[in-house]
Amino acid sequence: MEIIGKIHRVFQPITGEGRNGPWKKQEFLLETLDQFPKKILFSTWGDRVDFSKFSEQQIVKVYFDIESREYNGKYYTDCKCWRMEVESLNPAPTVASAYTSTASGAQAENTSVVQGESENMSFDDDLPF
Numbered sequence: 001m002e003i004i005g006k007i008h009r010v011f012q013p014i015t016g017e018g019r020n021g022p023w024k025k026q027e028f029l030l031e032t033l034d035q036f037p038k039k040i041l042f043s044t045w046g047d048r049v050d051f052s053k054f055s056e057q058q059i060v061k062v063y064f065d066i067e068s069r070e071y072n073g074k075y076y077t078d079c080k081c082w083r084m085e086v087e088s089l090n091p092a093p094t095v096a097s098a099y100t101s102t103a104s105g106a107q108a109e110n111t112s113v114v115q116g117e118s119e120n121m122s123f124d125d126d127l128p129f
Contacts, residue, residue, distance in 0.1 A: 002063045004087050005030040007056050008039055026051060028081075030062060042081040049084045059087045 008029040015024045027043045028051070042064060054060060063083040068075050 001066065002061055003030070003032065003040070004059065004061050005032045005040070007031075007054060007058050007060055009056060010051055010054070030060070033059075040079060042079045044081045044084075048082055054084065054086070061085050061087045 008031040011027040011029075013024055013026045015022065017023075023045065024047070025043055025045055026049065027041060030040050030042060032038045032040070042062060061084070062081050064079050064081045066077060066079055068077045070076075
């Protein structure tokens with residue numbers, strides 16, 4: 001999956017030692033570019049993403065997988081980033097923004113049709129009601 005958004009915050013890397021050797025986890029918070037922005041926490045493992053190339057408030061495209069796991073009867077979901085790249089300044093419109101612009105255009109057309117009909121209507125019709 002992929003998503004375009006603005007880097008809201010980059011957290012400090014977390015390192016540790018496991019039975020398979022040392023590991024490194026890096027988390028960052030992405031803010032979507034929708035009309036009602038949402039924040040999504042992503043994590044990367046190892047050195048998949050070099051965060052020295054990115055800065056907060058930068059528009060990026062994130063490639064990720066979503067994974068859920070069960071622990072003690074509850075499910076936890078992770079968004080695991082496996083690649084990230086700088087996005088151009090004019091990102092492609094999201095589905096929500098494309099829907100909003102189409103709906104606004106249709107509403108404007110309907111409004112003009114209704115106004116046009118009301119201008120041609122006469123209230124002196126001989127209707128029985």
